Amino acid sequence: MIRTLPLILLLMAITVNAPATQNERVKLTIDASRPGAKIDRNLFGQFAEHLGHGVYEGIWVGPDSKISNTRGIRNDVVAALKAIRVPNVRWPGGCFADEYHWRKGIGPQRPATLNPNWGGVIEPNTFGTHEFMDFLDQIGAEAFLSVNVGSGTPQEAAEWLEYLTTSQQTSLSKERAANGHPAPYKIAYLGIGNESWDCGGNMTPDYYVSQLKIYSRFVRNFNPAQQGNDQMLKIAVGPGGNEPRFVEWTEAVMKAWQDRKWSWDLQGLSLHNYTVVRWDNKLASVGFGESEYSQILKSTLEMEDLVTKYSAIMDKYDPQKKIALVVDEWGSWYAPLPGSNPGFLVQQNSIRDAILAALNLNIFARHADRVRMANIAQMINVLQAMIMTDKEKMVLTPTYYVYKMYLPFQDATFVPVTFNAGTYTNGNITLPRVDAIAAKDTKGKLWLEITNVDPNQSVEIEATVTGKSASGETLTAPKVDSVNTFAAPNTVVPKPISAKVIDGRLTLKLEPKSVTVVSIE
Numbered sequence: 001m002i003r004t005l006p007l008i009l010l011l012m013a014i015t016v017n018a019p020a021t022q023n024e025r026v027k028l029t030i031d032a033s034r035p036g037a038k039i040d041r042n043l044f045g046q047f048a049e050h051l052g053h054g055v056y057e058g059i060w061v062g063p064d065s066k067i068s069n070t071r072g073i074r075n076d077v078v079a080a081l082k083a084i085r086v087p088n089v090r091w092p093g094g095c096f097a098d099e100y101h102w103r104k105g106i107g108p109q110r111p112a113t114l115n116p117n118w119g120g121v122i123e124p125n126t127f128g129t130h131e132f133m134d135f136l137d138q139i140g141a142e143a144f145l146s147v148n149v150g151s152g153t154p155q156e157a158a159e160w161l162e163y164l165t166t167s168q169q170t171s172l173s174k175e176r177a178a179n180g181h182p183a184p185y186k187i188a189y190l191g192i193g194n195e196s197w198d199c200g201g202n203m204t205p206d207y208y209v210s211q212l213k214i215y216s217r218f219v220r221n222f223n224p225a226q227q228g229n230d231q232m233l234k235i236a237v238g239p240g241g242n243e244p245r246f247v248e249w250t251e252a253v254m255k256a257w258q259d260r261k262w263s264w265d266l267q268g269l270s271l272h273n274y275t276v277v278r279w280d281n282k283l284a285s286v287g288f289g290e291s292e293y294s295q296i297l298k299s300t301l302e303m304e305d306l307v308t309k310y311s312a313i314m315d316k317y318d319p320q321k322k323i324a325l326v327v328d329e330w331g332s333w334y335a336p337l338p339g340s341n342p343g344f345l346v347q348q349n350s351i352r353d354a355i356l357a358a359l360n361l362n363i364f365a366r367h368a369d370r371v372r373m374a375n376i377a378q379m380i381n382v383l384q385a386m387i388m389t390d391k392e393k394m395v396l397t398p399t400y401y402v403y404k405m406y407l408p409f410q411d412a413t414f415v416p417v418t419f420n421a422g423t424y425t426n427g428n429i430t431l432p433r434v435d436a437i438a439a440k441d442t443k444g445k446l447w448l449e450i451t452n453v454d455p456n457q458s459v460e461i462e463a464t465v466t467g468k469s470a471s472g473e474t475l476t477a478p479k480v481d482s483v484n485t486f487a488a489p490n491t492v493v494p495k496p497i498s499a500k501v502i503d504g505r506l507t508l509k510l511e512p513k514s515v516t517v518v519s520i521e
């Protein structure tokens with residue numbers, strides 16, 4: 001995808017005044033007197049689809065595996081995910097969700113079925129509802145279930161929710177107890193279909209809206225603990241990129257919501273957008289140079305346009321911003337790694353992906369009044385993953401470290417920061433050279449994130465702050481395509497960084513192609 005000139009102008013606009021030249025110091029003005037929205041911790045959500053080795057091998061190895069596990073769920077992966085405080089996990093898809101029949105994934109007999117979307121492989125159904133809820137419990141995350149609208153029925157989805165959430169003695173809750181969980185589960189988020197305009201059933205907006213009303217009405221959460229403030233939030237299928245048909249789709253869903261009757265409601269609208277550049281002949285995730293680095297980063301900044309565009313449509317129908325824009329699939333999508341099953345979407349993850357993640361998280365933070373949830377695709381072994389595994393081996397990706405460094409931004413309050421971004425140019429691509437956000441964490445401490453997009457030049461930043469020193473971490477790498485591998489897992493890992501504040505001024509030198517997070521003490 002080619003970014004348009006207006007987007008560049010827009011991005012420069014967040015950066016006031018004349019652009020800084022190559023070696024000029026970038027001055028950040030932080031305005032703590034004008035706090036913005038809460039950066040909801042759900043922006044750091046994950047997505048785990050039954051796709052390739054995302055679930056099987058990535059999470060589930062089975063109780064009899066030699067790989068250290070708790071009830072079949074691998075302990076190394078759980079420990080790594082706990083360390084980034086995953087707020088929620090979207091499951092079981094993706095396109096898979098619209099062909100998933102939950103009954104096949106409960107009880108002692110698990111039939112083998114097929115996974116036609118992703119390689120046509122056998123789906124053993126050994127990881128089902130109880131295993132997913134156990135996994136969430138082990139990592140301390142909340143459930144974001146996608147129900148099957150495409151090939152299922154409202155009755156099937158309604159029964160799944162009754163099975164999961166009722167505390168009364170129904171035949172479904174007795175079955176749940178017999179399968180090992182007498183207490184009702186908590187289901188925090190419910191996705192009503194997935195990409196229903198394509199893989200989820202190729203529906204027209206009107207047809208989907210009819211389905212949405214039915215599912216929203218009948219798929220109830222009966223958990224007594226979720227009847228008050230802690231209600232399950234329902235998320236409708238929304239747009240999937242920049243095509244004109246998605247404007248019509250967004251208008252249709254939002255208009256239906258505005259005209260809603262007492263009998264149904266909605267709390268979120270989904271947005272999907274991958275960073276691809278081109279769908280045919282996708283760029284490689286390894287062995288690339290500066291040209292591909294700059295192309296991908298240019299493409300990823302389209303997220304700003306999309307969030308702005310769909311927020312504006314939502315504002316027409318929902319000026320009070322009751323409905324969250326939920327970016328529940330985003331991230332890089334490259335060509336499959338040579339030798340891998342193309343249906344498994346296996347790719348490497350480089351410092352380029354770390355920069356890409358930071359740029360997107362910053363876009364979400366700047367739109368935190370509307371964008372209140374996001375799920376990177378996908379958590380393990382698929383697309384822009386946090387973690388890669390190979391049998392007993394596990395490696396943490398550069399993107400994982402960005403999520404770790406951003407922990408202080410979970411539920412922090414956005415603080416406006418303005419700066420001269422300057423420009424970085426490669427060939428015919430010009431990008432903002434620097435990006436930054438600031439926020440106050442839940443204890444009132446000020447945090448600053450600065451991304452140096454330029455892969456060749458370091459950048460010096462200067463900020464006027466109240467405090468004595470700044471400390472935190474910075475993530476960079478020797479080359480634009482540097483990755484972590486099982487053999488060399490520490491090529492792209494954060495390093496400590498600190499500086500004194502002198503006369504109320506903080507100065508930091510940031511390495512080329514780096515992501516830096518510091519707190520002001």
Ligand code: AHR
Nearest residue numbers: 093094095096194195377
């Ligand atoms: O994340 C991979 C796929 O991308 C998902 O299954 C689908 O929703 C999207 O098209």
